[in-house]
Amino acid sequence: MSAGEEFFAGIPRIPYFPSAGPGVVLCFKQYNAEEVLMGRTMEDWLRFSVCYWHSFCGTGADPFGFQTLHRPWSEGTPMEAAKRRLIAAFEFFTKLGVKYYTFHDRDMAPEGSSLQESNRNLDEITDMALQLQNQTGVKVLWVTCNLFAHLRYMNGAATNPDCHVLAYAGAQVKKGLDIAKKLGAENFVFWGGREGFHSIHNTVVAAELKHMANFFKMAVRYKEHIGLKCQFLIEPKPKEPCKHQYDYDAMSVIGFLKHYGLESHFKLNIEPNHTTLAGHSYEHDVVMASAFGMLGSVDANTGSPDLGWDTDQFPMDIRNTTLVMKTIIEQGGLQPGGLNFDAKVRRESTDLEDLFIAHIGAMDTFARGLRNAVRIIEDGIITGMVKERYSSFSQGLGQKVEDGSATLEEMEAFIKQNGEPRVTSGKQEKYESIFNHYI
Amino acid sequence: MSAGEEFFAGIPRIPYFPSAGPGVVLCFKQYNAEEVLMGRTMEDWLRFSVCYWHSFCGTGADPFGFQTLHRPWSEGTPMEAAKRRLIAAFEFFTKLGVKYYTFHDRDMAPEGSSLQESNRNLDEITDMALQLQNQTGVKVLWVTCNLFAHLRYMNGAATNPDCHVLAYAGAQVKKGLDIAKKLGAENFVFWGGREGFHSIHNTVVAAELKHMANFFKMAVRYKEHIGLKCQFLIEPKPKEPCKHQYDYDAMSVIGFLKHYGLESHFKLNIEPNHTTLAGHSYEHDVVMASAFGMLGSVDANTGSPDLGWDTDQFPMDIRNTTLVMKTIIEQGGLQPGGLNFDAKVRRESTDLEDLFIAHIGAMDTFARGLRNAVRIIEDGIITGMVKERYSSFSQGLGQKVEDGSATLEEMEAFIKQNGEPRVTSGKQEKYESIFNHYI
Amino acid sequence: MSAGEEFFAGIPRIPYFPSAGPGVVLCFKQYNAEEVLMGRTMEDWLRFSVCYWHSFCGTGADPFGFQTLHRPWSEGTPMEAAKRRLIAAFEFFTKLGVKYYTFHDRDMAPEGSSLQESNRNLDEITDMALQLQNQTGVKVLWVTCNLFAHLRYMNGAATNPDCHVLAYAGAQVKKGLDIAKKLGAENFVFWGGREGFHSIHNTVVAAELKHMANFFKMAVRYKEHIGLKCQFLIEPKPKEPCKHQYDYDAMSVIGFLKHYGLESHFKLNIEPNHTTLAGHSYEHDVVMASAFGMLGSVDANTGSPDLGWDTDQFPMDIRNTTLVMKTIIEQGGLQPGGLNFDAKVRRESTDLEDLFIAHIGAMDTFARGLRNAVRIIEDGIITGMVKERYSSFSQGLGQKVEDGSATLEEMEAFIKQNGEPRVTSGKQEKYESIFNHYI
Amino acid sequence: MSAGEEFFAGIPRIPYFPSAGPGVVLCFKQYNAEEVLMGRTMEDWLRFSVCYWHSFCGTGADPFGFQTLHRPWSEGTPMEAAKRRLIAAFEFFTKLGVKYYTFHDRDMAPEGSSLQESNRNLDEITDMALQLQNQTGVKVLWVTCNLFAHLRYMNGAATNPDCHVLAYAGAQVKKGLDIAKKLGAENFVFWGGREGFHSIHNTVVAAELKHMANFFKMAVRYKEHIGLKCQFLIEPKPKEPCKHQYDYDAMSVIGFLKHYGLESHFKLNIEPNHTTLAGHSYEHDVVMASAFGMLGSVDANTGSPDLGWDTDQFPMDIRNTTLVMKTIIEQGGLQPGGLNFDAKVRRESTDLEDLFIAHIGAMDTFARGLRNAVRIIEDGIITGMVKERYSSFSQGLGQKVEDGSATLEEMEAFIKQNGEPRVTSGKQEKYESIFNHYI
Incomplete structure (x- = not known):
């Protein structure tokens, strides 16, 4: 750990400066971590988290273009780069003033030529991560396993027609749960990007769903076995990369969990960009999951309503964040979940400072949403109109x-x-x- | 019943004439009711049904245009028209050679100025329907209650914020179940067109879902009380008329039913045009419902993938019907459900013969789909490839x-x-x- | 004209009351007609207009439900109702403080049993309208002919395969242009709701486009013949009621106009709900039409991005109105066009006051958008960044x-x-x- | 050129074997190159072309997964691989029996560290390509320049806010036109994947459109200067990679070309997967472009209607190919354009034979579409009905x-x-x- 290296030179700890002018973008104008609203600090209501994959591993490549983001921490051998990346990440977390981060196993440490080597890589880097967590107080909001990028998962992980692949996914999740315990992760996420199909012709849906359910049951048993206390979360997405994914949206996952008797072991991690891809409004799955008592965490991002793929943009629409925060307040908060920025700077946003500007802009947008929601709830005008609307159900x-x-x-x-x-x-x-x- | 009146003069019982040329459209070229495939007649596999609302009540009005379809049976007072309509319908069923029909309570008999009058109207017309059923052998595939068209239901029926409206819906369903028993309906459908919301601001989702569940429980209890044997079906639709409907798609309904412990009392009536509005492929909800053992019936129609509303077109795509029939064969058939043509002639298709041409075209399209599916299954080439693909799960x-x-x-x-x-x-x-x- | 009749009793001239609390909705908090921004009054920048069809003819019926809006002005014979409707409308315009209105020929006066009778009806009611215009100072932003609702237009008007129907449309437009002249309309709109197709099988696209172009040329010649000075506008819409409409979006209309040499005679009336139905972002067609010098007027409404049909909601999103107003300011205003509320209260919004609340909410949303856009432009921060971005094109x-x-x-x-x-x-x-x- | 190397060992010249059973997929059952229909061979009607990028450069990587397709021709240094790839490609073309291919400059030869080096690479590989063309008789349907993948083009090529980038694109197109001449390409395509925007905030649409028009004018002048005879084509796509692309769909491009006086120099290359992404039906832009006399070529592929991104699947729907071929026949063929398979095997289709199976399946689907369209036209039943429908325009x-x-x-x-x-x-x-x- 080269203590002296600074990746974001010239950028200080981001201050709260509410009266800053429009052109000043490296300060918070709305987010004031320690300010108390409805009996809780903004930090506690919002529980912001930075994601590792987009912000520290992203290259800017898209299906039509090569890498645009050349980061100073990506130099050297894969393991060297992994270490530099970790240092850069913790510099970023602390300068931004965010207390949580999230990662896939393969974001943090490179895949080796065998499971054993991959696990050793992970052990080495997470030892270092643990040390940085202890130094900085930054914690893991959630861990997840990347069961979709490697060639072996092209036909699915838990739903692969070849049980050998399912076994590989199981081995990887076992290690992921061990790491979650080691780092004190508060949640563990399953995102089934390849759990679905491209062609109904070669697929037996009922068999695949059963395999996926049994896979989850193995994970539950192992979690209990090692005494891991974190919350399990499933993250719905309707499609992309598959033509159809089984965890389509909140209600699909709820139906699946209840069918297989898994509902007490899982909650949902809702990503609004996935919600809109499923044809719903931005806040829909947050509201539905909450109504069923299943809202565990939120991947705070946005898409464009006119685009049909996951753009993972930073959330900048105050109307949306107001609705989301109102739902979160009404259910008493998100803990142990949080608001994780599963968002990436545009591939054209090539300056290092853009990474800060984007996070700050989104944090302010959510802080403004929180302030709005608090005022709506405290004023009670809308709440009162709604209560009156349903009043016939309180008697007779x-x-x-x-x-x-x-x-x-x-x-x-x-x-x-x-x-x-x-x-x-x-x-x-x-x-x-x-x-x-x-x- | 003016026995002598004929509404479709000049159109005979539609024959099976497989070698007819392209321009001959008033005969079946594929559908041969008595022909046996895989041990069952085509009629038994397909269980075709004609719907009352589109084919006998439809006016051709759309949101931008007035009535285009002026039917000879719609003359006279509402009750006179109801009787003429019934005679026309049975003439159509028998000339077309279809053994089932479906209807909403308010299609068959006009709504009166009170519940009592509406019920009397329904009693009178269904007496006549029962007589025609007995004369012709045509049966009721399913009945449903129209809980969406009347002004009182504008804010929902079972999910209305005013319990008075919910009570009206309950009273109407009670009568609907009585009628189902009287006419020997094989199924009873719930379509929640107004069960959802237009604005999240004025809506308490959790309360509305609970009311809907309790409403269904009342229906189950009354059904058991009167000894009605038919299958209960819920028909999903994602939106339209509401911005969001709770019975969004197959998985949403399955999740809802399981959450409220209702899954043993209901199956699904899947309408492919609703499936595609939900962002899925044509066959998706048929396949998913079947995989969960919940496929009860199919509303055989189609939309256009480039349109965002329910066009209820006659299904004419052989690829689609092949996939649907393959799923139906694989689950052993649809009985007591069937293939109900919830489809309407275009408002520009103003000739009376168009009603026949459309049904014949769709029946031939499904018959061709059945023939294709049977060949695929009997040949076993695809089935064998699939079996091999999943073979690792049969050992070790x-x-x-x-x-x-x-x-x-x-x-x-x-x-x-x-x-x-x-x-x-x-x-x-x-x-x-x-x-x-x-x- | 029963001078004493008041339809909106209890509702005064809507005041500007910027400090009103959240629950007070019958006042403007943002729109201050006489306030000057960038050298022009808000009234001049915004040029608000109320539409006749939704606000005074709308019934609340939708494809799944009957009338919900029972208006006091709709009583009596069609011609009596037409007169009462006109009085109610002018009461509304003046109480709301809007200086423009828009209408279809058939909104204002009922269609008769012949063209001659329809024309007489129109003459009689527009005489009365002219008198009310003179009394109140309210003017016609634009007139249009309803060439889509009558049965005769089911297969199109200018693109009908039967020239007899095209002739009827021509006769109707002739009268519409006469009325536009009589009432001093500042624009005349063509919306081709049935100019397109439902099935490519029965359609000759090239022939229909040529007929439509020749139809427009006849209108141009007649306009010049009678010395009518108003701006001609085409309103794009991609689909609904047709499966495909030729005036799909701004660029489609621009392409069509240029192909047939009509571009100097027409501008565009952009409706954002149509723009989003075409798959574009809310502001897209406003921006594109303006870039081509073809933005003539705006139908100020909104849809829901998750719905696939035209909901014609009142525009309530400040982000959208800011972008639209920024474009309008940058092109120097919309005159002789304006912001016409082609929007309807929801069918569940059954109170008469909802008509005021909806318009006030939308006017305030646009006024806020105007204020935002002015601050953006006057501050010059964004403008400066953009200018710098393109600076390489100013030399060498x-x-x-x-x-x-x-x-x-x-x-x-x-x-x-x-x-x-x-x-x-x-x-x-x-x-x-x-x-x-x-x- | 290692003459002896064979990449598709065991796969012979694909035969026409119409009676082959369902499981036999390495033969044509519909496509019979020399068979004459309506006075022309199938080969002449269909003018099939194989694309270089997907079939020989594709890796199977997607936004969520790494390379899955490891091709034997991709070994060695970039220039060695380029040569092996070319040999493999011509082996494929000749075994498949296709007479045309298409390529981007950067598919065929690797980009160097300077324009000069890139051009030298291109010279060397195209020398070899010319030799192989002469040996085999295979020809270039079209060439295009890749103006989107390199980092420099991230903000656009002809519409880049930095004129330096526009200049680079111009230099690259100049070389591309030289290569087109050298290889006797029959067409030259412009696809503006980065000509559009991600954010309206930082974009001046009118300036960018003018730059793009002037860029096209430079290309036209240079083409005329060097005496290049090929047809220029613009390929519309609505979005992806950009949020919005200026060449949105057929009508957008037609409007653009006519506005800038470019319409006599360009036709359109329509890709149906782009058409459906624009919200149209599969055949829509083929039909519209043809109606305006602007249909130049077709990129024969398909998407899934339920997906919102470009999947570039092999076209397998006979309904679609029938409609496309009917339009092509009605305009007298596509020459000098053709049917180019801008389609890629799924990333899960990892066998080398899948490349053949996919092309054969698609060629048979188009051949079947051609056979259907010919029968429709020769029978004349539909044509006759349509003619009768418009008959009122032939008199009076x-x-x-x-x-x-x-x-x-x-x-x-x-x-x-x-x-x-x-x-x-x-x-x-x-x-x-x-x-x-x-x-």
């Missing part, structure tokens, strides 16, 4: 519907007695106008 | 994964011993070429 | 590219001398962060 | 509309005399049923 027949004791016969009797219901405006535009007041 | 470690007894420790040991798996081509283009051979 | 080789005199040989020589260009960050996240500062 | 008022001499006054007089037009069914389902007869 409504209460019986609520507690499940009503019958169709009672419904019919009620209508024969009371006739046609009153027409009540939904007042959508009024809600929208009031919401606009806060943003 | 694969078998332990299959039966759920494998562990991550065994996975790791296996890889330490056996190393990297072999690369195996997915052969998608080969499957596609062979599939093309059959269509 | 760049200037030769700019003026069209450069050659490939010079390009090669330049590279042989200067080698590889410098890598320059696009700084997207920096732009986004600065933009967020203003909204 | 219709003829005046057709020739542009009609007036609105005549239209009105005609309607006053003749009244309401007759309602005529569009008969969409009848057309669809008849079309199905042929496929």
